[in-house]
Amino acid sequence: MGTVGKALDLLDLFSRAEPQLGLSQLARASGVNKATCHRLMSELESRGLVEQVGPAREYRLGSAVLRLAALREAAVPTRDAAMPVLRRLAETTGETAHLSQLVAGRLQTLAFAYSSRPGVKVMMEDADFLPFHATASGAAVLAQLADPEPLIAVAPDQNALRTRIANCRDNGWAETVSTFEKDVHGLAVPLFDAFGQCTGALAVAAAAPRMTPGLHAAITAELTCAGAEITGLWGGVIPDALARLWRAAPSKDPDR
C-alpha cells in the first residue's frame, strides 16, 4: 500500500460518532506507527483536509473537503451520477427502473429509465410524488425511518402497509403488486446518505403478468447491487444490518 493510500485511510477514521481524533487514537486504529501517522496528518493538514483543535490538538476534517465536494457536485450533479446505474438496471432486468428522493417529507421522482427491449413496459412521469402507502419505494423508505408512524397513520390500509414494511425489514427490499397502478409489480430498495439515513429509493417497476420466480430473483439481486452503487456514488453508506442482508441474498443469476 502506498503512502497516499495510508494517509487517505486516516481520513476514513473520522466518523459522525468520532469527529475528533487524537494522534494516539489514529495510530492505534490505523496500525501505522505514531511518528509516521504524525507526518501523514501534517501533510493532510498542510492542504486543509484536516485541522487541529482544542488544547489536546485533536484532529478533525478540514474545510478543504467542502471545496472539493462543491466542485464534485458541480461536475457530477446527483441525478447525473445515478443515471448510468439506472439505465443499466433497466437493461439487465428488461423492465423500468425508477429513482426517487425524499424532499421535504415527500418522495419525489428524480429519474427513470426504460429497457430497450420490445414489449409491454411500465411508463413513468417526471416530477411525480410517490404515495408512501401504495408504492414499493414508499415502503422501502418507511422501513428505514426512525418514526414512520405519522406516515403509516394516514394510509388507507394500514395493516397492508405494516406487513409490507415488516417484509422489507426482513428481506432488505420492498414489494407491491397492483397497489398504485394495476398490473404493476414494484420492487424497491432504500438509498442512504453519509450518516446512514435514508434519502430515497431505487425501484424496478415490472409488468405484473410477466413476473416469474426467476425474474423476481434477478430483479432483487440487480436492485440491491444498484442500490449500493448509487448510495456510494452519492457519498452515502448502507447501514451494517442491511448491508449484511443484501450480501446474504442470492446472487445474480445470468441464466434466468
Added chain:
Amino acid sequence: MGTVGKALDLLDLFSRAEPQLGLSQLARASGVNKATCHRLMSELESRGLVEQVGPAREYRLGSAVLRLAALREAAVPTRDAAMPVLRRLAETTGETAHLSQLVAGRLQTLAFAYSSRPGVKVMMEDADFLPFHATASGAAVLAQLADPEPLIAVAPDQNALRTRIANCRDNGWAETVSTFEKDVHGLAVPLFDAFGQCTGALAVAAAAPRMTPGLHAAITAELTCAGAEITGLWGGVIPDALARLWRAAPSKDPDR
C-alpha cells in the same frame, strides 16, 4: 514536499472550469512526471477521491469527497466554524462583529459577537433580516451580484445606494453611517462560496461618534483578513480581483 502533499495538490487542479483532466494535463500542470502522476492518481482513485470517466479515461473528483464533506459539516456546522473568527474580530476592533448569509434572496443574520471592552456598543438581534439598501452588509453583497438591479430598484434612495455599491467595488469593503440605525457606523466585506459567488457578508458595527481615521483603517484591515478567513473556513474562494484589492489595502496597525 511529501508524497501525500503532491497527491493532494493534484486534487487542487480540478476546478469548475476544468472538472475533468487527463493524465498529461495533470502532469503538465503539476510538474510531476507522468509515471509518478499516474501512481498518485491511482492511489487517490483507490480511495474514491477521484474517478476515471469516458473513452479518454479522464479524471474527475470522486464521490468520497461528498462523504468527507458531510462529516465535516456535521462536526463543524457553518456557524460554529465562523464563531472564533467573529469573536476575535469583535475583540481586536473593540466593536460589534456581525455575520449574515444570503438565504432565498434575503440577507439573514447568522451570528454576532460583542467586544468585551466596556462602553457603548451596537446591540444586535438574532435572526434579523438586513435590508440591502440600508446596511453595509447589504451593499457589500449587492456589489458582488451579477444583477443587483431588482434589489436596487426597490431602495428608497437609489442614488445613495448606487454610490455605496460603486465605492465598495473600488475599496473592497462597504460603508454606511447612520442609515439603518442612528449613530451606527457600519463596515462590511462580502463572503464567497467555492465558485466565488457571494453567499453573505461580514460586518463591524461601530458607535459612529467614536469613529476615527485610525479606527476606520484598523477595522477595514481586520475585516478583510477575517472575511478571507471565514470564506476559507466555509470552503469558498475570494474572486481574484477582490483578493488583489484586499492585499493592496493598508495592513493592520497595532499602534492605533
